[in-house]
Amino acid sequence: MSVMFLPLRLIPLPVQCVVMSSVLDLAFSRDTNLNDHLDGLNHKVFRIHVTDTNAVMFLGFKSGRTWVHADYSGEADVRIEASTAGFARMCFAKEDPDDLVFQQVLKLSGDSEAMLRFKKLLAAADLDWERELRAVFGDFFGTRVAKAAHALVAAETKLSSASKEIVQDCLKGMQTPDSERLQAWQAGVEQLSHQISKLKGKATRLDHRADALSQQSQDT
Secondary structure, eight states: OGGGSTTGGGSOHHHHHHHHHHHHHHHHHHOGGGHHHHHHTTTOEEEEEETTTTEEEEEEEETTEEEEESOOSSOOSEEEEEOHHHHHHHHTSOOOHHHHHHTTSSEEEEOHHHHHHHHHHHHHHTOOHHHHHHHHHOHHHHHHHHHHHHHHHHHHHHHHHHHHHHHHHHHHHTTOOOHHHHHHHHHHHHHHHHHHHHHHHHHHHHHHHHHHHHHHHHHO
């Protein structure tokens, strides 16, 4: 997923696939402890969609190896969807995929067992994307991609913080109550409810007395 960050978005998609395939294949084949995870994903295909660039690539597993293509004629087992920044947060900032799914930054659908196996593979591999890119394509290339990814994550974090501040300012402008005012309102509502209950009791007793007087009047 690391190949989706500026300036790599200017590189043709087939070349991005070669970069991603080379990094993953090297990282996974180097560690024999990952063999069981890879075997569990045999013949599984993941469709990866980068929403802001509309790039789509397919990641597949076969005989303990990985492949990445821009086209695939079959049906993908799992669909992964996120923005460039979302993938940067997962790959370079190493944010938990579950947290990203909960925040709706990362969207997953399809074979739940394959999703779980893929998550376990990534956790066991503990990929350092900058290191792997530098190992395969050189220090200059790897460093540039890593810097771009971290800058993208920082920019999104700053934008998110600014958005929260804007929302808070709007709420203040609307005079939305704080916790103390809410507690005071709640106490007032409870007191009013108690008074209404007392009034209902009095009204019921008055009704009973009126009925009794009416009955006495009829008897006489």
